Amino acid sequence: MRERCDPSAFVAEHLKTVPPSGIRRFFDLVSEMDDVISLGVGEPDFITPWHIREACIHSIEHGVTAYTSNYGLLELREEISKLYSQKYRVDYNPESESLVTTGVSEALDIAIRAIVNPGDEVIVVQPSYVSYVPSVIFAGGVPVPVSTKMSNNFKITSEELEDAITDKTKAVIINYPNNPTGAVMDKDSLESIADVIVEHDLMMISDEVYDCLTYNGTHTCFASLEGMRDRTILLNGFSKSHAMTGFRMGYALAAPEIIDSMMLIHQYSMLCAPITAQIGAIEALKNGEGEVQKMVREYDRRRHLIVGGLNKLGLECFEPKGAFYAFPSISSTGLTSGDFAEGLLNEQKVATVPGDVFGEAGVGFLRCSYAASREDIHTALDRMDEFVDGLKV
Amino acid sequence: MDKQTRHILEILEEDARTAPEEIANLTGMTVDDVTKNVEQLEKNGIIRKYKTIIDWELAGEEYVHAIIELKVTLERKLGYKAIAERLYKFPEVRSVRLLSGGHDISLTVRGNSMKEVAFFVAEKIATLDQVQGTTTHFVLKTYKEDGVILHEPEHIKRLQISP
Ligand SMILES: Cc1ncc(COP(=O)(O)O)c(C=O)c1O
Numbered sequence: 372m373r374e375r376c377d378p379s380a381f382v383a384e385h386l387k388t389v390p391p392s393g394i395r396r397f398f399d400l401v402s403e404m405d406d407v408i409s410l411g412v413g414e415p416d417f418i419t420p421w422h423i424r425e426a427c428i429h430s431i432e433h434g435v436t437a438y439t440s441n442y443g444l445l446e447l448r449e450e451i452s453k454l455y456s457q458k459y460r461v462d463y464n465p466e467s468e469s470l471v472t473t474g475v476s477e478a479l480d481i482a483i484r485a486i487v488n489p490g491d492e493v494i495v496v497q498p499s500y501v502s503y504v505p506s507v508i509f510a511g512g513v514p515v516p517v518s519t520k521m522s523n524n525f526k527i528t529s530e531e532l533e534d535a536i537t538d539k540t541k542a543v544i545i546n547y548p549n550n551p552t553g554a555v556m557d558k559d560s561l562e563s564i565a566d567v568i569v570e571h572d573l574m575m576i577s578d579e580v581y582d583c584l585t586y587n588g589t590h591t592c593f594a595s596l597e598g599m600r601d602r603t604i605l606l607n608g609f610s611k612s613h614a615m616t617g618f619r620m621g622y623a624l625a626a627p628e629i630i631d632s633m634m635l636i637h638q639y640s641m642l643c644a645p646i647t648a649q650i651g652a653i654e655a656l657k658n659g660e661g662e663v664q665k666m667v668r669e670y671d672r673r674r675h676l677i678v679g680g681l682n683k684l685g686l687e688c689f690e691p692k693g694a695f696y697a698f699p700s701i702s703s704t705g706l707t708s709g710d711f712a713e714g715l716l717n718e719q720k721v722a723t724v725p726g727d728v729f730g731e732a733g734v735g736f737l738r739c740s741y742a743a744s745r746e747d748i749h750t751a752l753d754r755m756d757e758f759v760d761g762l763k764v
Numbered sequence: 765m766d767k768q769t770r771h772i773l774e775i776l777e778e779d780a781r782t783a784p785e786e787i788a789n790l791t792g793m794t795v796d797d798v799t800k801n802v803e804q805l806e807k808n809g810i811i812r813k814y815k816t817i818i819d820w821e822l823a824g825e826e827y828v829h830a831i832i833e834l835k836v837t838l839e840r841k842l843g844y845k846a847i848a849e850r851l852y853k854f855p856e857v858r859s860v861r862l863l864s865g866g867h868d869i870s871l872t873v874r875g876n877s878m879k880e881v882a883f884f885v886a887e888k889i890a891t892l893d894q895v896q897g898t899t900t901h902f903v904l905k906t907y908k909e910d911g912v913i914l915h916e917p918e919h920i921k922r923l924q925i926s927p
Contacts, residue, residue: 398925411925418920501927550927672771672790679789722924745790 389505393728397712401722408751410677410739411722413550415614415695417669419651420662423613426654427647435646441638443471443622444649450656451622459592461600467627470634471644471652475580475608475621477637480506482576482604482623483542485632487512491541493576496527497730498698500550500578504730512541518732521689521700525554525732529563536567542574548581548590551729551738552698553674553691558591565596574629575603580621581694583612583663586671590693594624601626604633609648611694612663613655618648670695673741673748680752681739684759695742698726702735704762712737718761719754768793772801773810780814817912829858829874829903830881832889833867835896844868847894856884867899878902 401407418424442448448465456462463469472478479502487493489511495503497516507514517535519525527545545564547556556564568575577593594603608621621644623633674691681688681699688699701711708725715721726736741748765773771791775782784798791798805811820827836847844862851871852860858872871889875881882900890898906914 392927394925394927398923401924407924409924412922413926414922416922668771668774672775675792676789679792724925 385508385511389508392501393709394501394724397716397722397724397728400713400716404716404720407716407720407722408743408747408754409722410741410743410748410751411724412740412742413696414616414742415611415666416742416744417614417666419614419618420655420659422658422662423615423651423654427651430650431647435650437646439471439643439646439649441634441643442466442469443644444646444653447471447649447653447656448622450653451624454656455592455594455624459595461592461595463624464627468624468630470623470630470637471649472608472621472623472637473641473644474610474619475578475606476502476619477641477644478606478608478621478623478633479503479576479578480509481633481636481640482606482625482629483507483512484510484636485629486542486574486604488541490539492537492539493541494532494535494543495730496532496543496545498525498549498551498726498733498736499544499730500546501728503544503546507544513539515540516730516732518730519552519554520732521698521736524689525549525552525698526556526560527564528560529567532564532567536571536573540571540573542576543568544576544578545593546578546580548585548691548693550581550694551696551724551726551733551736552689553694553696554689555585555588555693556591557588558596561591561593561596565593565599565602568602569598573602575599576606577603578606580606580608581611582607584667584670584695585693586667586674587692604629609652609655613652613659614666615648615651615655618651619645620648620652670741673743673745676745677739677741677748677752680748681755684752684756686737686755686759695740697739697741698733698736699739700735701737704759706762708733708735708737715755715758719758721751721754721758769801769805772798772805776802776811776814780816817909819914821906826876827874828876828878828881829872829906830885831901831903832871832873832885833863833899833901834869834871834889835898836868836894837896839894847892850892850894851889854884854888856881856888 448469451469452463452465483506487510492513492515493507494515494517497518504514515535517531519527575593582590594600594605605624609615677697678688681697686699686701688697691697708727712723712725724738726733726738768791772787775787784795787798788795839846848860851857856873858874861870863870873881885898885900
């Protein structure tokens with residue numbers, strides 16, 4: 372008889388330092404319950420616009436099912452370049468400065484792997500999307516969280532950033548409009564961050580996947596700031612703007628040297644992004660603006676509904692100006708984020724995500740997604756009202 | 765059009781029964797401002813009417829609908845408006861549209877039976893001086909009416925929690 376093996380002995384050491392996602396635990400709790408109203412989702416509740424789905428179906432019917440160039444279809448990269456030069460006045464060569472990826476998720480992963488040497492520090496501005504810290508660890512880097520504050524509308528300041536910089540710092544990851552806070556950064560505030568980036572010779576990884584979902588004023592693309600184009604790895608995709616989460620469509624825009632090194636990983640690990648999704652993305656960029664604006668206006672209405680509602684409940688909620696999340700403070704209730712979210716789920720069957728899942732800076736907050744129907748938002752608010760009332764006695 | 769007016773119109777176009785309080789919730793306006801704004805929109809005719817879309821077939825009512833395409837000759841000066849006015853005054857006529865292409869005008873007509881609709885077209889429409897010819901298409905089934913799909917859309921399953 373051969374000796375039995377212990378599979379756990381094979382797991383790589385560095386993975387043991389990555390805690391399992393707090394979202395995962397909540398997901399498991401929720402999936403055991405019925406009749407849950409969910410404000411816990413990080414994806415649009417709209418179905419992908421029909422013209423996009425139709426273009427994909429058409430392409431499949433015509434047998435368009437092969438690999439594409441490793442970079443992605445040139446037509447798609449050209450459309451992306453056109454978008455950036457028209458919308459943000461920043462020019463990217465579609466042949467050498469653009470890479471189509473399997474969602475922003477892949478773009479994020481290979482962007483970090485492309486620039487991080489073992490031991491390099493990467494500053495992660497928090498509260499942040501849950502993938503940033505683990506992705507840095509997977510790449511052999513050291514994540515350095517920096518907390519933003521509600522009192523500053525969850526914007527990062529140049530002082531906060533400076534304080535976290537050491538001689539090992541290689542890059543900074545920001546995400547505005549932000550998941551989970553809904554915060555945005557205006558141009559002036561970003562300019563002061565750009566100064567710090569130049570002064571310390573850093574690379575900025577800017578995840579702008581929510582750029583279209585900006586409700587007051589216009590989004591500022593980090594790469595459009597003077598001198599920032601070649602210091603930015605710009606990440607964006609179609610999941611949020613065009614309600615295309617399941618298509619897995621993203622892209623990275625950066626200087627040719629950076630795209631080349633990302634490409635090195637991408638060509639061997641992914642080969643190319645799915646062709647059907649790329650066809651859908653081309654259609655989205657060519658003819659999708661009207662549908663995007665319609666969805667944005669509906670999110671905007673729900674935003675008013677949920678923010679007004681949460682504040683009425685006595686949960687202080689700063690005004691989110693982008694994405695589709697409200698991020699109320701629950702500290703007035705005396706509960707931790709986890710206890711609040713778990714209590715709300717068990718007693719009132721409303722699913723939310725505790726803020727601490729998104730880093731230290733999220734302690735005492737709750738992420739409530741308003742990518743949910745108005746009816747669900749109303750019901751959730753009513754149930755939350757009961758829950759909060761119940762805490763008082 | 766300002767942003768708030770567009771919000772109000774889109775909300776009411778989707779559901780005419782949305783209460784002013786709810787519109788206020790959705791736009792951040794006060795209930796008073798919403799009410800005033802809606803009154804103004806009604807007054808200047810931007811909001812024409814509040815209607816209900818009914819699936820009569822499901823209700824058991826066997827209405828017959830037909831689309832009638834007309835070729836017309838124009839009266840001097842009066843143009844298409846005169847003939848359109850003659851047509852839309854019939855209560856049987858549910859819509860009147862001026863078209864480009866092979867035909868000039870398209871009507872939708874509602875009646876209680878095919879015979880009733882056919883006779884209406886033969887006696888009241890085809891006999892009008894300006895009408896050169898008619899083509900009648902009976903509607904066999906309506907799948908979508910005024911932007912509303914007339915059967916239950918499938919429920920799409922999404923994760924309850926996602927990052
Ligand atoms: C900030 C942020 N970045 C990236 C992603 C992942 O996007 P994709 O579906 O393009 O991989 C998400 C999804 O929730 C997100 O919120």
